[in-house]
Amino acid sequence: MYESAKVSDDADRTAFRRAEKQYKLYYEQDSKFYRKKKLPKPVDLSALLDFNQILHDFNENGVLPDGIRAAAGADSPVFCIENRPGFYFIPGALSLKEQCKWIKESLTNFPQPPNRTNHNAIYGPIADLFDSAKANKVLVQEDPTSETCIDTNKWKFCDDDEEDVAKAKRRGCKSVSASVLLRKLRWSTLGLQFDWSKRNYDVSLPHNDIPDALCKLAKTHAAIAMPDGEEFRPEGAIVNYFGLGDTLGGHLDDMEADWSKPIVSISLGCKAIFLLGGKSKDDPPHAMYLRSGDVVLMAGEARECYHGVPRIFTDEENADIGALELELSLESGDSFAEYIKTSRININIRQVF
Numbered sequence: 001m002y003e004s005a006k007v008s009d010d011a012d013r014t015a016f017r018r019a020e021k022q023y024k025l026y027y028e029q030d031s032k033f034y035r036k037k038k039l040p041k042p043v044d045l046s047a048l049l050d051f052n053q054i055l056h057d058f059n060e061n062g063v064l065p066d067g068i069r070a071a072a073g074a075d076s077p078v079f080c081i082e083n084r085p086g087f088y089f090i091p092g093a094l095s096l097k098e099q100c101k102w103i104k105e106s107l108t109n110f111p112q113p114p115n116r117t118n119h120n121a122i123y124g125p126i127a128d129l130f131d132s133a134k135a136n137k138v139l140v141q142e143d144p145t146s147e148t149c150i151d152t153n154k155w156k157f158c159d160d161d162e163e164d165v166a167k168a169k170r171r172g173c174k175s176v177s178a179s180v181l182l183r184k185l186r187w188s189t190l191g192l193q194f195d196w197s198k199r200n201y202d203v204s205l206p207h208n209d210i211p212d213a214l215c216k217l218a219k220t221h222a223a224i225a226m227p228d229g230e231e232f233r234p235e236g237a238i239v240n241y242f243g244l245g246d247t248l249g250g251h252l253d254d255m256e257a258d259w260s261k262p263i264v265s266i267s268l269g270c271k272a273i274f275l276l277g278g279k280s281k282d283d284p285p286h287a288m289y290l291r292s293g294d295v296v297l298m299a300g301e302a303r304e305c306y307h308g309v310p311r312i313f314t315d316e317e318n319a320d321i322g323a324l325e326l327e328l329s330l331e332s333g334d335s336f337a338e339y340i341k342t343s344r345i346n347i348n349i350r351q352v353f
């Protein structure tokens with residue numbers, strides 16, 4: 001599902017791929033710039049839907065752009081796109097305090113075993129990644145029984161200057177710093193564990209329930225997209241972590257049993273571009289900004305629509321997280337603020353059965 005930075009040969013084949021290419025981060029090749037600092041190529045952002053602006057105009061004078069309408073029955077404005085039934089956009093759904101809470105949870109508790117992350121396949125379960133990165137620890141391959149590390153896949157965090165690190169290196173054992181692993185954290189799974197290799201939920205894997213407060217939040221926001229009289233049941237969630245240049249390629253989330261139930265998708269951190277296509281990748285996608293605190297719902301027909309994230313903005317001018325950064329550093333010091341100022345986190349919550 002994730003795409004490498006490499007542009008594939010068939011990048012221009014469908015309308016969806018053309019849009020991905022249009023918004024993706026590319027750098028100027030000009031050697032004059034290249035030598036100093038890589039400069040992002042300018043992108044025409046004029047066609048993007050900006051629901052922050054739409055909300056502002058709607059509150060001021062009740063007008064909406066063509067093709068956008070406000071959903072009936074919501075306490076605060078929820079917007080829909082006329083030709084994408086089942087898609088809902090709730091701008092600024094989470095307060096700054098709520099955003100801080102879920103950023104901190106996403107970095108500390110959510111990647112804790114038994115929840116799995118993209119690192120499991122290589123290192124097995126890793127506990128306390130964020131704290132270890134903060135303390136400049138190093139993950140080293142350990143092997144108490146033999147002189148080599150070839151047959152083992154046991155890893156532990158050590159202080160950078162500990163004898164264990166030097167010993168591991170002498171034996172040819174691998175080591176990797178916690179801060180590199182934190183940067184390379186791409187996903188973690190909550191509740192029922194999604195198995196990316198099989199693209200399915202593996203109910204046999206040990207798991208904790210999704211935290212009550214997150215369930216409550218998801219249920220509240222899901223309500224507008226739920227079939228009459230039914231309450232959303234959060235059973236699984238995927239947390240995506242994006243750094244500079246990371247993208248999420250166009251895909252469908254089709255592993256849940258009942259597509260009438262929404263996926264509740266929460267954006268945190270740096271601003272991103274979200275593409276909402278149609279049922280075919282040949283349908284031209286709507287491109288829109290996703291900001292920290294926005295919630296998107298995809299239910300019904302929208303569950304069959306290709307979507308993806310071709311771009312996140314990590315520069316101060318475009319990331320749009322000044323207030324969040326300040327609140328985070330006031331609440332919890334620099335470590336979370338440092339991470340989020342160049343990152344985006346998405347929590348998407350699903351009813352699986």
Ligand SMILES: O=C(O)CCC(=O)C(=O)O
Nearest residue numbers: 238240253265309346348
């Ligand atoms: O990051 C996002 O906003 C979308 C995430 C998503 O589509 C997914 O995880 O399936």
Ligand SMILES: [Fe+2]
Nearest residue numbers: 251252253307
């Ligand atoms: Fe998705």
